[in-house]
Amino acid sequence: MNKTWWKILGSVLVVYTAIAGLLLGVPRLPILNESIRNLYFHVPMWFAMIVLFSISVFYSIKSLSSKSEIDDMKAVESVNAGIIFGLLGLVTGAIWAKYTWGQFWSFDPKQNFAAISVLLYFAYLILRNAIDEEQKRAKISAIYNIFAFPMMVVLLFVLPRLKDSLHPGNGGNPGFNSYDLDSRMRMVFYPACLGWILIGYWVYTIKFRLRSLQNRQQQSN
Amino acid sequence: MQLANEVKYLIHKEVLLEWRSKYTINGVLLYVVSTIFTCYLSFVSLGDKLAWNALFWIIILFASINGVSKSFLQETKGQQLYSYVLASPAAVIISKTVYNVLLMLVLTTIALGFYTLVFDSFTPPDLLLYYVAVVMGSISFSTVFTMVSAIASKAGNGGMLMAILSFPIIIPVLILLIKLAKNAVDGLPWENSYDEIGMLLVVNVLTVATSLLLFPYLWRD
Numbered sequence: 001m002n003k004t005w006w007k008i009l010g011s012v013l014v015v016y017t018a019i020a021g022l023l024l025g026v027p028r029l030p031i032l033n034e035s036i037r038n039l040y041f042h043v044p045m046w047f048a049m050i051v052l053f054s055i056s057v058f059y060s061i062k063s064l065s066s067k068s069e070i071d072d073m074k075a076v077e078s079v080n081a082g083i084i085f086g087l088l089g090l091v092t093g094a095i096w097a098k099y100t101w102g103q104f105w106s107f108d109p110k111q112n113f114a115a116i117s118v119l120l121y122f123a124y125l126i127l128r129n130a131i132d133e134e135q136k137r138a139k140i141s142a143i144y145n146i147f148a149f150p151m152m153v154v155l156l157f158v159l160p161r162l163k164d165s166l167h168p169g170n171g172g173n174p175g176f177n178s179y180d181l182d183s184r185m186r187m188v189f190y191p192a193c194l195g196w197i198l199i200g201y202w203v204y205t206i207k208f209r210l211r212s213l214q215n216r217q218q219q220s221n
Numbered sequence: 222m223q224l225a226n227e228v229k230y231l232i233h234k235e236v237l238l239e240w241r242s243k244y245t246i247n248g249v250l251l252y253v254v255s256t257i258f259t260c261y262l263s264f265v266s267l268g269d270k271l272a273w274n275a276l277f278w279i280i281i282l283f284a285s286i287n288g289v290s291k292s293f294l295q296e297t298k299g300q301q302l303y304s305y306v307l308a309s310p311a312a313v314i315i316s317k318t319v320y321n322v323l324l325m326l327v328l329t330t331i332a333l334g335f336y337t338l339v340f341d342s343f344t345p346p347d348l349l350l351y352y353v354a355v356v357m358g359s360i361s362f363s364t365v366f367t368m369v370s371a372i373a374s375k376a377g378n379g380g381m382l383m384a385i386l387s388f389p390i391i392i393p394v395l396i397l398l399i400k401l402a403k404n405a406v407d408g409l410p411w412e413n414s415y416d417e418i419g420m421l422l423v424v425n426v427l428t429v430a431t432s433l434l435l436f437p438y439l440w441r442d
Contacts, residue, residue, distance in 0.1 A: 064438050113393075120389035127386060131376050140375050143435045144386065147368060150427045151390045154420075159393055162400075162416060
């Protein structure tokens with residue numbers, strides 16, 4: 001029970017937000033209307049992605065000094081899990097954009113920057129594939145991961161503020177805080193963020209365990 | 222003090238090597254000039270100043286990838302080992318970065334001169350601000366590409382890896398630069414550009430700091 005309580009908590013929270021997010025009341029706003037519910041499913045993906053990429057940078061820094069294979073494996077598996085959430089964030093955003101902006105992809109700055117930051121991590125995975133020697137691969141990819149992380153932070157958090165965007169919360173469009181005058185949405189949004197972060201972490205631990213089992217199997221053969 | 226001496230000596234070596242062969246500087250200059258001509262022939266009907274501005278930055282981007290990537294990719298394993306024995310890793314990365322900044326400053330200044338000469342109608346009303354953008358561009362391209370070319374050369378798969386790894390990192394910088402240059406083309410007052418100049422400085426400081434921290438790990442084999 002000690003080790004599984006957060007998994008249960010994560011699952012319960014995600015199931016709760018899926019039901020409550022679709023059934024509970026939301027403020028009626030022009031243009032957004034019912035599509036405002038996408039907040040519960042779109043924004044938590046980015047939170048989970050950021051948490052997973054931060055875990056990856058943490059283990060990359062650790063693997064540079066410890067040179068241990070386990071740290072390297074943790075770094076790459078958290079990137080793998082983070083990319084899933086990044087792609088889900090892009091897809092949920094695009095579906096929402098189809099119904100509010102009229103197109104899946106309208107080259108809005110926020111869409112572009114999110115896509116570029118996912119590309120950054122695809123580049124990381126390709127860099128890993130390009131190197132055969134394991135220790136060299138661990139070292140060089142850890143260096144690229146640490147080097148790229150500040151750029152991702154600039155892309156996702158700083159640049160969108162300098163540009164005009166149609167995205168809620170940017171360029172004079174109302175953000176989450178101004179929708180939510182009656183605090184009804186907070187009851188779902190905060191649990192959704194926590195739940196998806198926990199699920200993301202769970203996905204990462206499963207991927208890591210799978211990878212280490214595969215490695216052990218290869219070594220024993 | 223010893224670091225400063227080493228850096229001075231290594232920069233002197235780089236300049237001397239380049240001065241003897243004049244390969245990089247002439248090669249990249251010819252590349253820039255022929256690209257400008259090709260673009261002129263293909264887009265001759267394009268009257269829009271902003272499109273010419275974007276085109277200028279694309280030309281500079283590819284020229285600097287070609288110019289800067291030589292710094293590490295060109296060196297043989299023996300040469301790298303030799304400078305590893307003689308100098309500290311910090312001195313190596315600082316000298317390469319400074320040398321590349323100097324090289325890019327020369328190249329981009331000549332390219333801007335040629336561009337304004339050929340496209341008489343392009344000449345921005347605020348040439349000084351445009352030149353500030355060009356200087357900031359040469360500095361940021363050099364700092365980012367020097368570190369990425371070090372990573373790509375260690376991965377041992379030159380050209381393609383260099384492009385894949387550097388594009389996602391350079392795109393935020395490029396967006397800021399095009400915005401800054403657009404302000405100059407539109408002839409806006411300088412106060413409107415302080416945000417972009419400040420952001421570019423922050424990005425450069427971040428890049429140089431992470432390169433200095435990470436390069437010693439990369440250098441050791």
